[in-house]
Amino acid sequence: MDGRKVVAWAARDTTGFLSPYSYTLRKTGSEDVVFKVLFCGIDHTDLHQMRNEIHSTNYPLVPGHEVVGEVVELGSEVKKFKIGDIVGVGCLVGSCGECLSCKSSMEQYCDSRVLTYNDIYKDGSSTQGGFSSAMTVHQRFLIRIPENLAPEQVAPLLCAGVTAYSPLKQFQESNKVFKAGILGLGGVSHLAVLIAKAMGHHVTVISSSDKKKEEALEDLGADAFLLSSSATEMEEAANSLDYILDTVPAVHHLHSYLSLLKVDGKLILVGVAPKPLQFDSVDLILGKKTITGSFIGSMEEMQEILEFWANKGLTSMIEIVNIEYVNKAFERMERNDVRYRFVLDVAGSNLE
Missing domain, CATH: 3.40.50.720 (NAD(P)-binding Rossmann-like Domain)
Structure with missing residues (x-):
């Protein structure tokens, strides 16, 4: 399946300023899931990456690694999900699958891990994050969102949680x-x-x-x-x-x-x-x-935290913003002026 055109907001230099950007998703593989992005958490690591403060940033950079979306397309061998499912992706979209870390359900420590953005996928394409209208992710790096959890509430759990x-x-x-x-x-x-x-x-x-x-x-x-x-x-x-x-x-x-x-x-x-x-x-x-x-968590632990959250009746404390406000949100985040997590309403924003 050919990749689809998406709209997003990206940083283009070390100022970290975000503005509209369009690109094409990589070709959908047999085990890939394409989903429409609904919500995306805003993380301090995004700011470090946007400003090239952690490791070499490849621009244009579309940040966002606390992503909740609705499945719109499935590869031919996808068995875990169906069209319309609400799914989540965190900081990882790939790993080798063969090393001790991967076989021990600790794929976040795999030396060949592929980060959700500012990384290179195994087919050579650049990874881009959730400040975009859609994403393509291998089914192994997606989790199912429980029906009793609101999608916007889930977003911060996928990295911060x-x-x-x-x-x-x-x-x-x-x-x-x-x-x-x-x-x-x-x-x-x-x-x-x-x-x-x-x-x-x-x-x-x-x-x-x-x-x-x-x-x-x-x-x-x-x-x-x-x-x-x-x-x-x-x-x-x-x-x-x-x-x-x-x-x-x-x-x-x-x-x-x-x-x-x-x-x-x-x-x-x-x-x-x-x-x-x-x-x-x-x-x-x-x-x-x-x-x-400790670095993020495993895919298994990502599912566990959602079940823990639901079972304990916990509530994330979030402020929902649209994409037009995102640069202001990062400014406020630097001043600790948010209680306690910004969540971007991607589906409710005009990305263009």
């Missing part, structure tokens, strides 16, 4: 009440608070601004709030947490946060900082502490 869920899942099966720290309060972290609370953890939100205190405690239901810019509060909270999920997508020194961990505690990095982070090795050695990282 599973990014929090995947590392927190390791603490889920114990009867112990874990003392959790969520560092930062934004798109990923607000979902992390909701997930950790739903898992039964005692949750402390850690922020450099006391302006977030009311939001953390009243809006999100956190158990405690810790002002990281207060030396007194930080000293009083020393050695109190089992883990900290670090969601901050900016440069920050890790020393003060490591001091909050108990012996054998974990600092889990999920926020992508554009420059190297620093820590003192003695902080790890004297407390048997661990700094670890």
Whole structure:
């Protein structure tokens, strides 16, 4: 099946400014699904990519990797989906399928993974994201959206949600009440608070601004709030947490946060900082502490987070915007002026 013409919004240089753009989808393969994009979450990583701050950006770049759509065309060998299904795609659209990571349902760590945008698909075509009218994705990298979840609610779960869920899942099966720290309060972290609370953890939100205190405690239901810019509060909270999920997508020194961990505690990095982070090795050695990282989640975990979300009756806190507002939305996101995730109403926008 020949590729179809789509309209989108793309960045063309390191300013990251988005404007209308048209291109042709790659040819539909036997296991490919073509879907009309309905909604797409707006992620901080999009901004890094648009400005060429993480790795080399190929322009024009169509961002968007929290994509929900409606199936409009199926390859001849697609068995998992049918026309009209509501589906989702996150950060990945391909992997080798043969390595240990792929065979262990951890395809996000495959060395040959193909990212949803700013990457090259196996047929040599450039991948483009969800700020577009339609996408073509292999059926293995799509998930089915449960009927009891609103599509716009699902979008943030496909990257931000599973990014929090995947590392927190390791603490889920114990009867112990874990003392959790969520560092930062934004798109990923607000979902992390909701997930950790739903898992039964005692949750402390850690922020450099006391302006977030009311939001953390009243809006999100956190158990405690810790002002990281207060030396007194930080000293009083020393050695109190089992883990900290670090969601901050900016440069920050890790020393003060490591001091909050108990012996054998974990600092889990999920926020992508554009420059190297620093820590003192003695902080790890004297407390048997661990700094670890986690990258998005597997396809299996993406389906799990949707079922978890539905079963727990959770609600994403989103602000829906049209494409004409998208550059303003990124400006506001940089100022942390969103509670807590922008979702782009693609189908309801005039992309041209």
